[in-house]
Amino acid sequence: MPEKPSLLKRLEFIDRRWLFLALAGSIVLPLLFPIPLPLYVSPMVQDLYDAVEALPEGAIVLLSADYDPSGKPELEPFHVALTHHLFRKNLRVVIVSLWPAAPPLTEIVMDRVGVETTYGKVYGVDYVNLGFKEGRQIVMKSMGSSIRNTFPTDRQGTLVTDLPLMEEVDSYDDVAMLINISAGSPGVKEYVQVVQSRWAVPMVGACTAVSGPDYVPYYKAVPQQLLGLSAGMKGAAEYEKLVGRPGEAMSGMAAQSASHLLLIAFIVFGNVMLYLSRRKGGA
Amino acid sequence: MIGDFFIPHAAFSRVVQEIQQWGLIVVSFTYLLGVVNILQVHSAKVQRRSPEAPYSIVLVVSLLGMACLGIFHDHKSADSPFIWLYNTVYDPLSATMFALLAFFITSAAYRAFRARSTEAVLLLSAAILVMLGQVPVGAAIWGPDSFLGGFPGVKDWIMDVPNLAGKRAVLMGAALGAISTGLRIILGLERAHLGGGN
Numbered sequence: 001m002p003e004k005p006s007l008l009k010r011l012e013f014i015d016r017r018w019l020f021l022a023l024a025g026s027i028v029l030p031l032l033f034p035i036p037l038p039l040y041v042s043p044m045v046q047d048l049y050d051a052v053e054a055l056p057e058g059a060i061v062l063l064s065a066d067y068d069p070s071g072k073p074e075l076e077p078f079h080v081a082l083t084h085h086l087f088r089k090n091l092r093v094v095i096v097s098l099w100p101a102a103p104p105l106t107e108i109v110m111d112r113v114g115v116e117t118t119y120g121k122v123y124g125v126d127y128v129n130l131g132f133k134e135g136r137q138i139v140m141k142s143m144g145s146s147i148r149n150t151f152p153t154d155r156q157g158t159l160v161t162d163l164p165l166m167e168e169v170d171s172y173d174d175v176a177m178l179i180n181i182s183a184g185s186p187g188v189k190e191y192v193q194v195v196q197s198r199w200a201v202p203m204v205g206a207c208t209a210v211s212g213p214d215y216v217p218y219y220k221a222v223p224q225q226l227l228g229l230s231a232g233m234k235g236a237a238e239y240e241k242l243v244g245r246p247g248e249a250m251s252g253m254a255a256q257s258a259s260h261l262l263l264i265a266f267i268v269f270g271n272v273m274l275y276l277s278r279r280k281g282g283a
Numbered sequence: 284m285i286g287d288f289f290i291p292h293a294a295f296s297r298v299v300q301e302i303q304q305w306g307l308i309v310v311s312f313t314y315l316l317g318v319v320n321i322l323q324v325h326s327a328k329v330q331r332r333s334p335e336a337p338y339s340i341v342l343v344v345s346l347l348g349m350a351c352l353g354i355f356h357d358h359k360s361a362d363s364p365f366i367w368l369y370n371t372v373y374d375p376l377s378a379t380m381f382a383l384l385a386f387f388i389t390s391a392a393y394r395a396f397r398a399r400s401t402e403a404v405l406l407l408s409a410a411i412l413v414m415l416g417q418v419p420v421g422a423a424i425w426g427p428d429s430f431l432g433g434f435p436g437v438k439d440w441i442m443d444v445p446n447l448a449g450k451r452a453v454l455m456g457a458a459l460g461a462i463s464t465g466l467r468i469i470l471g472l473e474r475a476h477l478g479g480g481n
Binding site: 234256258261 | 284287288296299300303304306307310311313314359361366369370373374375376377378380381382385386388389390392393394396397398399407410411414415417418419420421422423426427435439442443446447450451454
């Protein structure tokens with residue numbers, strides 16, 4: 001009769017579906033039963049908020065929304081909070097996308113915020129959505145020469161020459177700030193390298209949590225290449241707090257906290273088992 | 284294109300602008316190449332009756348279906364079939380695929396993140412401190428008003444000092460590498476990208 005494996009061995013080779021179940025529980029339970037937790041606003045997000053806040057009323061902002069549904073849970077909450085902030089401050093917004101799957105997400109955000117119903121903004125006058133253009137860095141550079149040539153029509157096919165707002169905008173020199181919401185490439189890094197370094201346009205960005213550390217050098221550069229940066233759902237939650245509109249990111253913080261604690265517990269537990277099995281093996 | 288960064292002259296800019304327009308057109312055609320390539324690869328799989336043939340059929344039908352809806356039908360208004368498929372199929376599937384990553388990380392955390400050396404101990408310690416500083420529960424345990432700024436303060440220091448130094452080194456190294464590789468290609472010293480011999 002085969003010898004029954006020790007508890008240590010059984011734990012070491014535990015069916016990973018138990019781990020998956022534990023993770024699912026750590027995410028779902030805090031969403032069902034929210035736990036209030038203090039939210040600390042990091043300097044990067046505070047600086048992003050302050051940079052937008054410092055823009056004069058009526059200033060034109062170029063918003064490049066470059067993400068797809070895979071990055072939506074992390075970036076859409078920021079996009080929503082930012083859109084509230086931009087239109088509450090009566091800024092005018094030109095929206096472009098360098099990711100093919102981004103334009104429908106932008107429209108969902110505009111609808112959710114109620115740009116026309118809540119803020120009373122008029123399409124073509126207060127904001128325009130130029131849609132998607134393939135070409136990555138070439139499009140970024142081409143917009144520096146002429147946005148109207150790069151995007152001859154808006155997302156709905158209207159000639160940009162028929163949009164009053166676009167009479168005032170034709171290059172980065174005409175925008176007060178470039179805001180990039182990006183889930184990867186092309187995104188913050190490419191905009192810094194191709195646009196910010198060339199046209200010195202004030203720029204802020206939002207990215208997924210995993211990309212955050214990659215972009216810190218641009219925020220810490222002297223002079224700053226990024227005036228502020230929001231990374232992941234945590235950054236979005238901080239921005240929601242600053243804008244005063246608690247949303248999906250803030251409500252997701254307890255779930256993210258619980259899942260992080262679970263991961264840390266697994267790392268510690270896995271290493272304790274390694275230590276014990278080594279001691280047992282060496283004994 | 285590189286010269287445009289260094290030559291701020293109107294005549295030169297006009298030439299570059301023209302080349303950029305060509306570039307945009309050429310890049311658009313790469314989509315067509317991509318579609319042809321996908322069709323070739325997956326139709327071959329179906330013909331060979333490979334075990335993955337059903338997945339290839341789903342891929343090709345989805346590709347052609349969405350393309351036809353986008354080309355021959357309205358694909359911009361919220362109530363169009365294209366946007367309906369985007370919202371009800373592509374959006375949740377794409378988010379689900381990305382979310383699965385969390386489950387793989389959990390499994391890896393349990394089985395693979397082992398402190399087998401001093402470097403691994405440093406890496407794991409930094410990871411745990413950043414993970415705790417990144418979420419509100421970290422601030423609840425050791426808050427920003429405490430010694431060293433608590434977990435958020437320690438996390439900010441790790442990101443701003445060791446991480447920043449490492450990232451800058453990587454960025455500079457990559458940039459120098461790109462310049463040297465570019466020069467080698469321009470000078471004809473590097474020909475591997477053309478295929479053929481060594």
